[in-house]
Amino acid sequence: MPRTALRICPLCEATCGLTLTIEGTTVTGARGDRDDVFSRGFICPKGAAFGALDADPDRLRTPLVRRDGRLQEATWEEAYDAIAAAVPALVREHGAQSVGVVLGNPNVHTIAGALYPPLLLKALGTRNLFTASTLDQMPKHVSSGLLFGDPFAIPVPDLDHTDFLLLLGANPLESNGSLCTAPDFPGRLKALRARGGTLVVVDPRRTRTARLADRHLAPRPGSDALLLAALAHTLLAEKLAAPGALEEHTEGLGELAAALGSFTPEAVAPACDLAADDIRTLARELAAAPTAAVYGRIGSCTVEYGTLASWLVDVLNILTGNLDRPGGALFPLSATSGAPRPAGPGKGFALGRWSSRVSGHPEAKGELPTSALAEEIETPGEGRIRAVIAIASNPVLSAPDGDRLDRALAGLDFMVSVDPYLNETSRHAHVVLPPPPPAQSAHFDFAFNGFAVRNQARYSPAAIPLEEGRMEECEIHARLILAVSGLHGAPPEAVDERVIADSLARAVTEPHSPLFGADPEEQARLLSGRTGPERRLDMMLRLGPYELTLEDLRQNPHGIDLGPLRPRLPGVLRTRSGRIELLPDPIAAELPRLRAALADRPAGLVLVGRRHLRSNNSWLHNVPALTGGSNRCTLQIHPQDAGRLGLTDGGRARITADGGSLEVPVEVTDTVRTGVVSLPHGWGHDRAGARLSVASGSPGANVNQLLDGSRLDPLSGTAVLNGFPVELTPLP
Ligand SMILES: Nc1nc2c(c(=O)[nH]1)N[C@H]1C(S)=C(S)[C@@H](COP(=O)(O)OP(=O)(O)OC[C@H]3O[C@@H](n4cnc5c(=O)[nH]c(N)nc54)[C@H](O)[C@@H]3O)O[C@H]1N2
Ligand SMILES: Nc1nc2c(c(=O)[nH]1)N[C@H]1C(S)=C(S)[C@@H](COP(=O)(O)OP(=O)(O)OC[C@H]3O[C@@H](n4cnc5c(=O)[nH]c(N)nc54)[C@H](O)[C@@H]3O)O[C@H]1N2
Ligand code: SF4
Ligand SMILES: [Mo]
Numbered sequence: 001m002p003r004t005a006l007r008i009c010p011l012c013e014a015t016c017g018l019t020l021t022i023e024g025t026t027v028t029g030a031r032g033d034r035d036d037v038f039s040r041g042f043i044c045p046k047g048a049a050f051g052a053l054d055a056d057p058d059r060l061r062t063p064l065v066r067r068d069g070r071l072q073e074a075t076w077e078e079a080y081d082a083i084a085a086a087v088p089a090l091v092r093e094h095g096a097q098s099v100g101v102v103l104g105n106p107n108v109h110t111i112a113g114a115l116y117p118p119l120l121l122k123a124l125g126t127r128n129l130f131t132a133s134t135l136d137q138m139p140k141h142v143s144s145g146l147l148f149g150d151p152f153a154i155p156v157p158d159l160d161h162t163d164f165l166l167l168l169g170a171n172p173l174e175s176n177g178s179l180c181t182a183p184d185f186p187g188r189l190k191a192l193r194a195r196g197g198t199l200v201v202v203d204p205r206r207t208r209t210a211r212l213a214d215r216h217l218a219p220r221p222g223s224d225a226l227l228l229a230a231l232a233h234t235l236l237a238e239k240l241a242a243p244g245a246l247e248e249h250t251e252g253l254g255e256l257a258a259a260l261g262s263f264t265p266e267a268v269a270p271a272c273d274l275a276a277d278d279i280r281t282l283a284r285e286l287a288a289a290p291t292a293a294v295y296g297r298i299g300s301c302t303v304e305y306g307t308l309a310s311w312l313v314d315v316l317n318i319l320t321g322n323l324d325r326p327g328g329a330l331f332p333l334s335a336t337s338g339a340p341r342p343a344g345p346g347k348g349f350a351l352g353r354w355s356s357r358v359s360g361h362p363e364a365k366g367e368l369p370t371s372a373l374a375e376e377i378e379t380p381g382e383g384r385i386r387a388v389i390a391i392a393s394n395p396v397l398s399a400p401d402g403d404r405l406d407r408a409l410a411g412l413d414f415m416v417s418v419d420p421y422l423n424e425t426s427r428h429a430h431v432v433l434p435p436p437p438p439a440q441s442a443h444f445d446f447a448f449n450g451f452a453v454r455n456q457a458r459y460s461p462a463a464i465p466l467e468e469g470r471m472e473e474c475e476i477h478a479r480l481i482l483a484v485s486g487l488h489g490a491p492p493e494a495v496d497e498r499v500i501a502d503s504l505a506r507a508v509t510e511p512h513s514p515l516f517g518a519d520p521e522e523q524a525r526l527l528s529g530r531t532g533p534e535r536r537l538d539m540m541l542r543l544g545p546y547e548l549t550l551e552d553l554r555q556n557p558h559g560i561d562l563g564p565l566r567p568r569l570p571g572v573l574r575t576r577s578g579r580i581e582l583l584p585d586p587i588a589a590e591l592p593r594l595r596a597a598l599a600d601r602p603a604g605l606v607l608v609g610r611r612h613l614r615s616n617n618s619w620l621h622n623v624p625a626l627t628g629g630s631n632r633c634t635l636q637i638h639p640q641d642a643g644r645l646g647l648t649d650g651g652r653a654r655i656t657a658d659g660g661s662l663e664v665p666v667e668v669t670d671t672v673r674t675g676v677v678s679l680p681h682g683w684g685h686d687r688a689g690a691r692l693s694v695a696s697g698s699p700g701a702n703v704n705q706l707l708d709g710s711r712l713d714p715l716s717g718t719a720v721l722n723g724f725p726v727e728l729t730p731l732p
Contacts (some may be wrong), residue, residue: 005463006033006300008443009047010109011616014176014183016042017444017458017558018050025464027051027439037559038184038456044176045614050438055648058622059420062469071422071432077469080479084488086414086430088385091484096125097357099484100376101233101384103131104393105617111533112435113392114446116477119495120389123485127363127642128385130370135398136298137179139306139717141365145349146584147314149574151365152450155314155329156180156409157293158565159188159453162327164198164289166282168224168313168679168703169299169722173208174611178297181445181452186212188453198289200282202227203299204608205636205678206671210667217282218673221575221608222723223272224296225305225594227279228312229263230272234283235319236260242287244321249570252582255314259583271600291327292320299608302721304464306713308594311587318582330565331572334449335457335548336540341512346574351586351715361717369717370399371709377408385490387414389480397618397684398426400707400719401659406687418476421619422691424684435473435478439464444537444553457548459537459561474533496532500524500539507543514547586715605641606724607657609703610678618682621695633683633700634667637728641675642668645728652731655679657724659708662701663731677726679703 002023004174007030008017017036021029024615030050034045046053047105063072063079074082090098101121107113121129133141141151157165159182170178172185180190189212193199201213202224210216219227235241236257243250265276265283272279294316300309322328333340352362358375361368370374373395388409396402396409402424409415409428417426418433427433435441443460445452466472471479479494487494488711504520507513515523523542528550529535538550546562553560575581621627635653637645647653649668654661655677664679672678684702685695704721711720 002028007050007439007460007463008445008458009050010106010438010443011046012176013178013181013184013448014039014449015181015448015452016041016047016183018047019051020439020463022464025467027054027463028625033558034717036458037561038278038318038452038454038458042184042187046620046626048617049140049623052625053620053623054437054439056622058693059437060432063434064422064429064432066430071427071429078684079433080483080488082272082431083480084417084483084679087387087484090413093101093125093387095383097128097383098386099124099126099132100128100373100388101126101624102388102390102393102396103129104371104391104395105132108447110392110473111442111444111446111537112473112477115474115533115536116481119393119420119499120477120481120484123481127368128376129367130373131367132370132393132398133365134367134369134371134717134718135302135721137301138364138367138718139301139310140179141306142351143311143314145365146587147311147580147582148572149346149348149576150572153331153348153572153574154179154451155317155323155331156451156453156565157329157566158291158327159185159297161564162192162197162291162293164286164292165192165729166200166202166286166294167209168202168294168296169301170295170297170497171203171207171209171611173212173720174613178476180295181448189291198285204673205610217274217278220271220273220602221299221606221676222269222305223302224266224300224303225309225312226263227272227274227596228309228316229260230265230268230279231283231286232256232312232319233260233263234265234280235287235316238284240284240287241319243318246318246321246323246569246580249573250318250580250582251577255583259588259591261728262598266413267598271598277284280444286316287320288360291325292322293317293327293329295329295526299722302718303723304711304713304720305594305597306718307715308587308590318580324567326564328625330448331568332452332565333455333545334452335544335546335562336446336537337450338544339512339514339541340568340571343570343573343578345576345578348576357381361712364716367717369712369719370395371719373399374401374404374408374709377412386412388412389416390425390429391418393620394423394425396687397702399680400704400709402702402704403660410618416480418473418480424687424690427689429603433476435476436466436470439722440466440470441473442534454564455562457541457546457553457562458561459550459553472531474531478532493532496536499536500527500727503539503543513543515543534732590715602725603729605675605677605726606723607703607726608676608678610636610680612680615680615682621682621685622692624694627694627698633664633680635664636667636669636672636678638670638672638674639668641677642666646730647728654729654731655726657706657726658710660705662705666702677728681721703722
């Protein structure tokens with residue numbers, strides 16, 4: 001008899017609740033859980049393919065260990081023996097910096113990825129940390145760090161209540177949203193319009209999201225910071241700025257007008273390739289809306305002025321009085337975020353506390369640019385990275401210049417991959433530790449609940465018991481930490497019990513903690529949970545603002561609704577001043593560079609990316625149900641540009657940029673504006689040694705091979721993945 005089980009979908013940031021149909025130990029179906037307190041039955045084609053993804057025959061079932069140059073199946077014990085033999089010895093000989101840690105996107109979609117990497121980094125003592133953030137949202141962390149003193153204090157648009165949404169560089173109809181966790185984002189945008197609200201989309205492509213909008217502006221890629229600066233300038237020049245109650249919590253309002261003085265709509269219009277009047281009108285509408293939110297994502301982050309654009313998004317939310325008010329942009333409060341501390345000055349946010357060894361890139365949030373990983377491995381000298389621990393990451397495809405990274409990884413003394421697939425990156429590992437398929441893992445969204453448009457908490461226990469021979473991903477991480485620390489063989493629970501003891505000992509001394517003054521050992525005994533990570537979750541819930549317990553979540557399998565987002569200022573602020581620092585020094589120092597960009601008039605073509613609803617970065621091309629149709633790696637180009645260059649729909653072209661060149665199929669479409677071409681990322685599954693039988697059949701081209709890693713947003717170290725110049729030639 002088939003049974004059902006609930007599972008929060010881990011495939012994108014929308015975190016939909018799924019109802020899985022299970023026959024024996026196989027997931028045979030997935031539908032939206034109509035009773036889920038947050039997603040209310042929504043599902044997309046990726047969630048619907050959960051069963052196929054879970055059962056992908058190419059998923060690794062056992063660890064792999066390199067012997068005689070070849071990766072071979074091994075026992076868990078052999079795998080950890082190999083790690084324990086290699087890593088501590090390397091660290092002894094070459095120092096802590098000789099180990100690099102690379103963390104990929106799915107870490108924010110697993111309990112293991114949330115709870116263990118910080119412990120791994122501490123155990124290793126390395127500063128060589130590279131993550132998907134510097135290919136993605138680091139500009140938002142940096143701007144929030146500078147503005148609010150906390151890189152995780154990222155306001156999200158109050159989608160369900162706003163009257164006006166200005167959305168830049170995001171395509172939630174395909175991506176389902178990012179840094180704005182909102183199951184059924186499309187439905188929420190439609191509801192916004194149905195209640196009389198206005199949606200304005202800024203995107204060089206006429207995306208499905210743009211088609212839903214009241215207005216679509218298609219600027220030249222990379223120019224969002226200029227556009228946003230002109231919007232802010234207009235608000236200030238026309239006396240439309242009305243920060244209201246925010247004024248009391250904000251420093252630097254007075255200096256802003258002078259800092260943005262040169263960015264008039266007329267001055268930015270040519271570089272943005274927009275009409276000055278349209279910019280002015282937009283500013284006036286934004287100011288006039290009863291409530292409004294400005295929201296920018298990938299297309300405004302992974303660009304040359306990504307941090308400035310991210311900063312200006314919140315400058316606009318502040319100038320219009322929309323930050324921290326219902327209908328505007330608010331700070332979520334997740335159930336595991338720790339009890340709110342009293343308002344007051346904090347430690348502030350520092351950038352560049354150390355720098356990368358080879359190119360001297362400043363750290364941001366403790367990370368170095370992933371674009372710099374290859375040179376840190378290849379360049380000889382003291383502090384060279386000789387070993388890499390890669391967890392849920394595929395930088396050979398997701399980061400600039402995969403060919404160079406490919407060579408660099410191949411030359412490492414030692415590499416560990418925690419990954420379910422033998423893919424473009426993990427094929428270089430000496431040890432691959434495969435996590436179980438998602439149906440066999442419990443789930444809780446530590447990361448995304450902090451960016452959700454509604455406060456809520458949901459927990460899914462594993463839907464299927466762990467298959468014989470498998471190891472839970474949390475245990476994989478815990479054992480990895482022990483193995484690199486010279487504690488190989490110690491019980492993995494010891495890692496969690498240590499965290500629990502330390503956290504409780506601290507909590508009982510903090511006056512704002514719900515456990516202030518309690519006995520930490522007694523509190524530890526109260527924790528429920530079958531495993532270490534469950535006990536940690538229980539503890540974090542108890543220490544959180546809603547004082548929930550794991551048992552509460554178990555009693556409410558469809559989730560607990562914690563209500564709409566509410567104002568949280570000044571409590572969230574952790575700046576040294578205890579106020580919003582509107583014009584922080586590192587930002588002010590960047591403005592001359594933006595001023596110089598006013599003169600930019602790139603004559604040639606520039607490239608932007610795109611996502612497809614049935615894709616997810618580099619790792620879903622191996623599921624037949626999710627490939628094919630329009631989910632293809634084609635170069636989209638406007639008919640005028642195609643005609644001028646002699647390119648035809650269905651033909652082929654050679655595309656060349658700083659980092660190299662590729663041959664790609666051409667798709668002529670007027671959904672991209674003139675002067676812009678679009679190629680999706682995550683393709684290029686044609687490297688020997690991977691085990692991706694479906695993906696390798698239609699490998700596509702790796703767009704990141706067009707980059708050499710030198711184009712970065714300097715403040716955040718984020719790679720410029722959108723808006724870089726390319727050249728095209730037709731191929732016969
Ligand atoms: N040109 C261009 N490049 C881009 C982007 C772009 O827009 N344009 N987008 C960037 C963005 S936003 C991101 S986030 C990065 C993503 O960059 P990465 O994180 O490097 O890439 P993913 O494709 O998400 O790879 C995830 C890896 O995790 C593995 N994995 C899947 N599930 C699990 C699991 O449960 N546990 C573990 N341990 N591993 C798992 C997969 O097999 C895969 O190897 O790519 C970036 N690259
Ligand atoms: N189906 C699917 N969903 C996903 C993913 C996936 O790969 N596939 N990846 C997940 C991840 S890791 C992330 S981070 C999120 C990202 O989610 P989104 O931020 O929504 O990312 P995209 O869909 O890439 O949309 C970025 C848009 O920016 C536009 N753009 C490019 N350059 C510029 C520019 O200079 N200015 C402006 N204004 N726009 C520009 C592009 O044309 C594109 O439409 O999606 C997540 N969800
Ligand atoms: S929208 Fe995202 S979370 Fe929801 S079903 Fe689709 S992939 Fe899963
Ligand atoms: Mo991402």
